[in-house]
Amino acid sequence: MKFFFESQHNSLVIGANGAIGSACVKVLKNAGSDVTEIDLNYPSQASKQNKFLKCDVSNIEDVINSAKKIKSIHSVIYAVGLNHDSNVIDTDWKEYRKVMSANLDSAFHIAAVYGKRMATQGFGSFVFLSSSAGLRGEAGASIYCASKFGLIGFVESFAAEMTPHNVRVNCISPGNVDSPMLKDVANKIAARIKISPQIVLEEMAKSGSAQRLVKPEEVANLAVFLASDMASGITGSNVRIDCGAWIDS
Numbered sequence: 001m002k003f004f005f006e007s008q009h010n011s012l013v014i015g016a017n018g019a020i021g022s023a024c025v026k027v028l029k030n031a032g033s034d035v036t037e038i039d040l041n042y043p044s045q046a047s048k049q050n051k052f053l054k055c056d057v058s059n060i061e062d063v064i065n066s067a068k069k070i071k072s073i074h075s076v077i078y079a080v081g082l083n084h085d086s087n088v089i090d091t092d093w094k095e096y097r098k099v100m101s102a103n104l105d106s107a108f109h110i111a112a113v114y115g116k117r118m119a120t121q122g123f124g125s126f127v128f129l130s131s132s133a134g135l136r137g138e139a140g141a142s143i144y145c146a147s148k149f150g151l152i153g154f155v156e157s158f159a160a161e162m163t164p165h166n167v168r169v170n171c172i173s174p175g176n177v178d179s180p181m182l183k184d185v186a187n188k189i190a191a192r193i194k195i196s197p198q199i200v201l202e203e204m205a206k207s208g209s210a211q212r213l214v215k216p217e218e219v220a221n222l223a224v225f226l227a228s229d230m231a232s233g234i235t236g237s238n239v240r241i242d243c244g245a246w247i248d249s
Contacts, residue, residue, distance in 0.1 A: 005031055005032045005033055005228060008034070009031075009032065009033040009034065009074045009075070009228075010033070010034045010036070010070075010071075010072045010073055010074050010075075011028050011033045011034070011035050011036070011073075011074060011075045011076070011077065011227065012035075012036050012038055012070065012073060012075070012076045012077070012114070013025050013028065013035060013036075013037055013038065013077050013079060014038045014039075014057060014076065014077065014078045014079060014080055014106075014110055015038075015039060015057075015078065015079040015080035015081065015129075016037030016038060016039045016052070016079070017037075017039040017041055018039075018079055018080070018081065018179070018181070019177065019178075019179035019180060019181065019216045020079045020081075020129060020174070020177065020179070020216045020219050020220060020223075021037075021039070021077075021079035021080075022216075023216035023217045023219065023220035024077050024079055024219075024220040024223050024224065025037055026217070026220065027217065027220040027221055027223075027224045028077075028224055028227075031224055031228070033074075033075075033224075034051075035051065036051040036052070036053060036070060037051060037052045037053070038052075038053050038054075038055050038057070038066065039052075039054070039055070040054070040055070040056055040057075041054075042054060053066045053069060053070075054066075057080060057102075057106040057109055057110060058101040058102060058105060058106045058109070059109075060109045060112075060113075063106075063109045063110060063113050064113055067113045067114065067117070073114060073117060073118070073124065074123070074124055074125070074227075075124060075125045075126070075127070075227035075228075076110065076114050076124075076125075076126045076127070076227075077126075077127045077129075077223050077224075077227060078107055078110055078126065078127065078128045078129060079129045079223075080102050080103070080106055080107070080129075081102065081103055081129060081131070081181065082098060082099045082102040082103060082144075083099065083141075083144045083181060083184070084096070084098070084099050084143050084144060084188075085140045085141065085144075085188035085189055085192055086140060086142075086143070086192070087139075087140060087142075087192075088142045091142075091143070095143070096143050099143045099144060099147055100143070100146075100147050102147075103144070103147035103148060103150075103151060104147045104150045104151055104154070107128055107151055107154060108154065111126065111154075111158050111169075114126075115158070115161075115162060115167070118162070118165065118167045119162065119165040119167060122165060122166050123166050123167065124166075124167045124168075125167065125168040125169070125170070125226070125227050125228075125231075126155075126158070126162075126167070126168070126169045126170070127170050127171070127172060127223045127226045127227050128151060128154075128155050128169075128170070128171045128172070129171075129172055129174070129219070129223070130148045130151045130152050130155070130171050130172065130173045130238065131144070131148040131173055131174060132173050132174065132175045132176075132240060132242050132245060132246065133145045133148050134147075134148025134149045134150075134151060134152050134173055134238075135149075135152075135173060135240075135246070140189060140192055140193075148173075151171065152171055152173070152238050155169055155170065155171040155236070155238065156236050156238075159235045159236035160236060162235075163235060163236075168226075168231070168232070168234065168235035169235055169236065170226045170231070170234055170235060170236070170237050170238070170239065171237065171238040171239070172219060172222055172223060172226070172238070172239050172241060173238055173239065173240050173241070173242070174214050174219050174240075174241050174242065175207065175214050175240070175241065175242025175243060175245040175246075176207060176213050176214060176242070176243075176245070177213060177214045177215070177216055177219060178213040178214065178215060178216065179216060183197075183201065187200075207242075207243075207245045211243075212243055213243070214241055214242060214243055218241060219241055222239060222241055226239070
């Protein structure tokens with residue numbers, strides 16, 4: 001991926017401290033991009049030499065203020081995500097609002113602020129991270145599924161609006177990604193249906209033809225490709241990366 005970008009490329013990674021977000025930062029840098037990391041929490045000691053902006057993307061004013069510190073932008077990768085496991089009839093409304101705020105409301109905030117800038121400059125690209133859970137419902141995952149279904153629809157609409165401005169907008173729907181969030185979800189599912197978390201994780205890993213979890217760097221490679229000019233003809237698309245789970249179901 002070295003020297004992937006032929007000219008100066010400035011990128012933002014929203015949710016840079018997550019498993020996929022941090023993988024995106026690494027791939028972008030290896031591809032020659034100048035990366036600004038955005039997250040609610042400061043990065044680990046190992047990555048403090050990187051450009052970082054602390055921002056609560058669920059707060060539109062915070063997004064507007066942090067954007068003023070960004071001088072040039074070619075691409076945005078939105079890798080924010082929260083999950084929650086519960087049946088609809090047992091909905092915890094505080095958890096509902098947190099998930100919707102992170103997975104959908106915040107995506108609108110980022111798109112509105114940085115989309116306006118890209119429309120003015122006449123170029124740019126967005127990549128939003130959805131999920132295979134945004135393609136079909138799952139018991140116990142109604143809140144997460146609804147937010148990710150909504151994100152895919154949002155991307156299609158946003159892409160149609162931005163195409164006249166030479167700005168591309170795409171979406172990625174990963175399957176089960178080997179990450180701390182997946183392990184947390186497995187623990188919550190296990191508690192709800194009263195089985196071992198290890199059994200849940202093993203079932204998740206075997207959900208696709210490849211019989212393994214998706215690696216964060218695999219998602220990151222796809223995200224950087226979509227963000228680059230190599231994907232110049234792709235916009236309004238939702239790309240699955242799930243180790244064959246969809247075709248094997």
